[in-house]
Amino acid sequence: MGLVPVIARGQSDGDRSHMTDPCNAILALDRISKTFGRAPFAVKAAQSVSFALHPGRTLALVGESGSGKTTCARLVMREYTPSEGRLLFKGKPVETGDARALAAYRRSVQMIFQDPFSSLNPAHTIAYHLRRPLQLHRRDLKGRQIDEAVADLLTKVQLDPALVAPKHPHELSGGQRQRVNIARTLAVGAEVIVADEPTSMLDVSVRLGVLNLLNEMKRDMKLALLYITHDIATARYVAEDIIVMYAGQIVEWGNVNKVIDNPQHPYTRLLLSAVPDPEIRFDDPRAQLKNATVGEVRRLSAIPQERIVAIESDHFVRQIAA
Amino acid sequence: MTQPLLSIRNLTIDYIGETTDFRAVDDVSFDVAHGEIFGLAGESGCGKSTIAFAISRLHRPPALIRSGRILLEGRDVLDLDPRELRHFRWREVAMVFQSAMNSLNPVLRIEAQFYDVLHTHQGMNRKQARERTAEMLRLVDIQPDRMRDYPHQFSGGMRQRIVIAICLALNPKIVVMDEPTTALDVVVQREILQRINELRKTFGFSVLFITHDLGLMVQVCDRIGIMLAGKLVEQNTAQKIYGAPQHDYTRNLWASFPSLHGARVTEIAAT
Numbered sequence: 001m002g003l004v005p006v007i008a009r010g011q012s013d014g015d016r017s018h019m020t021d022p023c024n025a026i027l028a029l030d031r032i033s034k035t036f037g038r039a040p041f042a043v044k045a046a047q048s049v050s051f052a053l054h055p056g057r058t059l060a061l062v063g064e065s066g067s068g069k070t071t072c073a074r075l076v077m078r079e080y081t082p083s084e085g086r087l088l089f090k091g092k093p094v095e096t097g098d099a100r101a102l103a104a105y106r107r108s109v110q111m112i113f114q115d116p117f118s119s120l121n122p123a124h125t126i127a128y129h130l131r132r133p134l135q136l137h138r139r140d141l142k143g144r145q146i147d148e149a150v151a152d153l154l155t156k157v158q159l160d161p162a163l164v165a166p167k168h169p170h171e172l173s174g175g176q177r178q179r180v181n182i183a184r185t186l187a188v189g190a191e192v193i194v195a196d197e198p199t200s201m202l203d204v205s206v207r208l209g210v211l212n213l214l215n216e217m218k219r220d221m222k223l224a225l226l227y228i229t230h231d232i233a234t235a236r237y238v239a240e241d242i243i244v245m246y247a248g249q250i251v252e253w254g255n256v257n258k259v260i261d262n263p264q265h266p267y268t269r270l271l272l273s274a275v276p277d278p279e280i281r282f283d284d285p286r287a288q289l290k291n292a293t294v295g296e297v298r299r300l301s302a303i304p305q306e307r308i309v310a311i312e313s314d315h316f317v318r319q320i321a322a
Numbered sequence: 323m324t325q326p327l328l329s330i331r332n333l334t335i336d337y338i339g340e341t342t343d344f345r346a347v348d349d350v351s352f353d354v355a356h357g358e359i360f361g362l363a364g365e366s367g368c369g370k371s372t373i374a375f376a377i378s379r380l381h382r383p384p385a386l387i388r389s390g391r392i393l394l395e396g397r398d399v400l401d402l403d404p405r406e407l408r409h410f411r412w413r414e415v416a417m418v419f420q421s422a423m424n425s426l427n428p429v430l431r432i433e434a435q436f437y438d439v440l441h442t443h444q445g446m447n448r449k450q451a452r453e454r455t456a457e458m459l460r461l462v463d464i465q466p467d468r469m470r471d472y473p474h475q476f477s478g479g480m481r482q483r484i485v486i487a488i489c490l491a492l493n494p495k496i497v498v499m500d501e502p503t504t505a506l507d508v509v510v511q512r513e514i515l516q517r518i519n520e521l522r523k524t525f526g527f528s529v530l531f532i533t534h535d536l537g538l539m540v541q542v543c544d545r546i547g548i549m550l551a552g553k554l555v556e557q558n559t560a561q562k563i564y565g566a567p568q569h570d571y572t573r574n575l576w577a578s579f580p581s582l583h584g585a586r587v588t589e590i591a592a593t
Contacts, residue, residue, distance in 0.1 A: 064508075065507050205578050233579070236582065277541065278536070291513070
């Protein structure tokens, strides 16, 4: 099997992964690479990355800092242009020349940022934050209709419009602000939402609320969600599919339960073993990560590899150097 | 139990407002034994960081300690005069702040930042300080020859380890760690905490560990206190907090963590 083969060649359905299947995908990355700087100092932030987002499904992208997950998010947001490869939106490549298609793309693909405290303008009310995208992208709405739409959006994200709309961001908690951010992506009629660590700056007690909201939105509005995180436990909570990245490469991907219950790549195993587990105390030898092992896994995982192995249906792993 | 290292007795701290005061810490008492890791867990705004600051008297107005005592080996920290306080800070209580990797001075070499601490508190000269710096860096798995580098040349995890090395340079009796690994990813977090655990066993210092990650806390700490709105609602050994939580709030806190294995949690923690 070649490098992420499923896009290029037609194969039997058993081999076909949801994530790399571009048919009926709303957005697909086709062997995209992104390099920063020039040789010999070039950094390959993404190496031949392929995945697809489907309506009503969540794809979790996990990996440590510097593994390339935010680069992927920025590629999807068209903040970076890929060095190689194609970005397909509804089956068609996104061309820079076509202003109308580009506007449609920007409307459909929206982002939720990590920091709810800096992603809202402190000088404006919540109503303003939601009214602006409506005025720009929903030209058919006039006057009172806009206010109604704002109230409707706030209700959708379980905030009380009468209470929240006139407030300024500093009067809201982190969780409430993140809900406003979600409402803002819905205001323009997003079809794809890229959420870059949406809950990492929130309190534990409100995290689940925000994740549940994302889950509901996905289900009810058929959104395609790209959920970027380093917390595998929450990835399992919201996502159907998972991609594990390291050093710009996708090292393992597939159905979220299959990958977590039966991790094959040494880096995935390392990542899973480091997740805090209250069952195992630090003094327990099982909990000990050996520095030498960690270094070795990192070194081996960073070597670019072409060979992909299918572990079971919907679970693939990049073979590591022997 | 013999005399605890740190003993907090009926501590009450208010933030003074124009019209009303906000009680951030309400009648909190707990002890930390020699060589123990004690954890404080709770949401943001529950007062755990306020306690951390109060221990080395770093709290600033409008925070005001209304009542209570903070005893370190029997001596009340609140009675120290400014000169004693200077000696006390860092030498007896060291602190790793939240996002500590940003607390290094970006325009000074690592070496100079160690010298700052070692010269002020122990009157070391440059040569002695360099030797001590090399020793401390080795403890946290950083090449000693990198002491001539600037903070931006290190990764976040390495910077965090450097801060911990500076903290331990004076052999403090207790290290207060306020969310030391929150900004780091899980593998790096594990490496750092494992190292702290080993160093604690070697040098015998105590740790007051503050985080909101209960799972991690149960792994690291010997005993845990759960805080809610300024009050310490539950205090027990780590195993009991995990296996048999008594207070409703502790149970809700547990319920709000999606677990890696087993059933998906569905209920939302009530606050």
